[in-house]
Amino acid sequence: MLSTSEENYLKALYKIAQVKGNPVSTNDLADELSTSAASVTDMIKKLFEKKLVDYQRYQGAVLTSEGGRLATELVRRHRLWECFLVEKLGYGWDEVHDLAEQLEHIKSVDLVDRLEEYLQFPRFDPHGDPIPDRHGKFTIRSQQLLCNLSQGDRAEVVGVALHDSQFLRFLGEMHLEIGCVLEVLEVFEYDSSMRIHIVPDTKTLISSILSKNIYVKKYS
Amino acid sequence: MLSTSEENYLKALYKIAQVKGNPVSTNDLADELSTSAASVTDMIKKLFEKKLVDYQRYQGAVLTSEGGRLATELVRRHRLWECFLVEKLGYGWDEVHDLAEQLEHIKSVDLVDRLEEYLQFPRFDPHGDPIPDRHGKFTIRSQQLLCNLSQGDRAEVVGVALHDSQFLRFLGEMHLEIGCVLEVLEVFEYDSSMRIHIVPDTKTLISSILSKNIYVKKYS
DNA sequence: AATTATATTTAGACTAGCCTAAATATTTAT
DNA sequence: ATAAATATTTAGGCTAGTCTAAATATAATT
Numbered sequence: 028m029l030s031t032s033e034e035n036y037l038k039a040l041y042k043i044a045q046v047k048g049n050p051v052s053t054n055d056l057a058d059e060l061s062t063s064a065a066s067v068t069d070m071i072k073k074l075f076e077k078k079l080v081d082y083q084r085y086q087g088a089v090l091t092s093e094g095g096r097l098a099t100e101l102v103r104r105h106r107l108w109e110c111f112l113v114e115k116l117g118y119g120w121d122e123v124h125d126l127a128e129q130l131e132h133i134k135s136v137d138l139v140d141r142l143e144e145y146l147q148f149p150r151f152d153p154h155g156d157p158i159p160d161r162h163g164k165f166t167i168r169s170q171q172l173l174c175n176l177s178q179g180d181r182a183e184v185v186g187v188a189l190h191d192s193q194f195l196r197f198l199g200e201m202h203l204e205i206g207c208v209l210e211v212l213e214v215f216e217y218d219s220s221m222r223i224h225i226v227p228d229t230k231t232l233i234s235s236i237l238s239k240n241i242y243v244k245k246y247s
Numbered sequence: 248m249l250s251t252s253e254e255n256y257l258k259a260l261y262k263i264a265q266v267k268g269n270p271v272s273t274n275d276l277a278d279e280l281s282t283s284a285a286s287v288t289d290m291i292k293k294l295f296e297k298k299l300v301d302y303q304r305y306q307g308a309v310l311t312s313e314g315g316r317l318a319t320e321l322v323r324r325h326r327l328w329e330c331f332l333v334e335k336l337g338y339g340w341d342e343v344h345d346l347a348e349q350l351e352h353i354k355s356v357d358l359v360d361r362l363e364e365y366l367q368f369p370r371f372d373p374h375g376d377p378i379p380d381r382h383g384k385f386t387i388r389s390q391q392l393l394c395n396l397s398q399g400d401r402a403e404v405v406g407v408a409l410h411d412s413q414f415l416r417f418l419g420e421m422h423l424e425i426g427c428v429l430e431v432l433e434v435f436e437y438d439s440s441m442r443i444h445i446v447p448d449t450k451t452l453i454s455s456i457l458s459k460n461i462y463v464k465k466y467s
Numbered sequence: 468a469a470t471t472a473t474a475t476t477t478a479g480a481c482t483a484g485c486c487t488a489a490a491t492a493t494t495t496a497t
Numbered sequence: 498a499t500a501a502a503t504a505t506t507t508a509g510g511c512t513a514g515t516c517t518a519a520a521t522a523t524a525a526t527t
Binding site for chain 2: 513514515516517518521522523
Binding site: 115116117118126129130133134135138141142145 | 335336337338346349350353354355358361362365
């Protein structure tokens with residue numbers, strides 16, 4: 028059985044590897060987990076003993092297939108709990124991260140499977156991130172950013188690249204949510220801002236900070 | 248903020264005080280928490296520092312009003328999570344204790360209030376135990392035991408005095424569940440067993456081990 | 468009331484997870 | 498290629514929560 032702390036290391040390893048590739052450096056882990064490099068070294072050794080990471084001194088760490096499986100399971104739990112909190116308890120998508128962070132560590136062989144069934148097997152969480160199924164498989168969503176669309180393009184919002192609550196609250200205020208359809212009305216070269224039409228009835232200007240962090244699926 | 252361990256001590260203090268009264272002895276706590284008396288002494292001192300218990304060396308511990316409030320809140324959380332697990336996720340009443348034991352420690356100011364609303368403010372958990380409201384108030388259920396009924400009495404099952412899963416599974420197999428109505432057909436002095444009619448269609452013999460651990464509300 | 472038995476506390480130690488400071492390895496830049 | 502900068506590990510220590518063994522206080526028994 029893994030401790031909460033061990034689980035958090037696995038998740039961090041998984042997350043960093045996705046962005047920066049393998050091997051994952053001690054310092055990157057320390058940053059991600061807001062801890063010291065020395066603590067990371069200790070824990071990596073422990074995970075190595077448990078065969079959850081491959082590791083050689085000074086060379087960074089890589090999840091083993093078992094480590095990867097466990098990390099994916101944690102992502103699954105996190106995202107399913109986020110669905111539950113938003114869909115059933117009425118939380119906003121900007122409020123659920125910390126709670127899901129706690130709930131994902133609940134130890135049970137089948138709790139999350141039952142939760143998934145109860146939620147009717149959602150494939151994406153409230154932020155548009157894909158939810159791994161029982162076997163760790165998931166659909167990769169479009170990686171195209173809103174900022175890369177051109178005038179006249181129409182697309183659906185499918186995800187966000189940032190998850191901090193300020194950003195999410197701001198998007199919410201602008202009615203920019205997962206699933207909404209938009210059209211690029213105009214692109215301003217000067218500051219890369221855009222005027223967009225959020226179907227059906229909002230037309231607004233958005234800064235590039237926003238458009239660089241919204242994933243869309245372009246209608247062809 | 249309290250640790251999971253501190254919270255478990257508060258719950259144990261509350262539980263023991265209800266059964267044996269105050270003050271609660273070090274050994275009783277050690278038994279309840281499956282730990283050593285030495286550990287209990289350490290933790291009680293800590294809770295005393297935090298003003299959650301009154302304590303004098305060798306004289307046992309008593310929850311302060313703040314300690315009692317927190318303990319009641321934990322009971323509330325535990326019972327609401329049990330409701331959720333049974334009613335929404337389809338668990339049996341014999342399967343939910345350990346999961347609720349974990350879920351009750353999730354830190355949040357409003358999670359459990361939202362859960363309560365989502366469950367439509369249940370007043371009793373799946374074992375018939377009363378659920379404290381936001382202010383710690385709850386309805387005390389009938390304390391009458393099935394074994395104290397006489398031939399011809401009719402009553403409703405309102406609770407169980409034991410919570411171990413073997414006992415609960417056995418009751419379930421006999422269709423003896425919270426809310427069911429029964430009538431005492433015959434009482435056998437010899438071994439205090441009873442023949443009962445579980446309305447509408449089961450007639451069966453039950454041992455005194457069962458009838459001593461089922462709370463009923465007699466129809467007058 | 469003294470003695471024995473029981474309950475409780477103290478003392479000292481252990482583990483997990485974290486820390487800082489110092490040592491060492493690797494990488495980068497001159 | 499060597500020096501400087503950076504990254505990583507080691508060494509030693511801290512806290513929370515636990516333990517066992519020993520000491521001490523309370524309760525029970527004669």
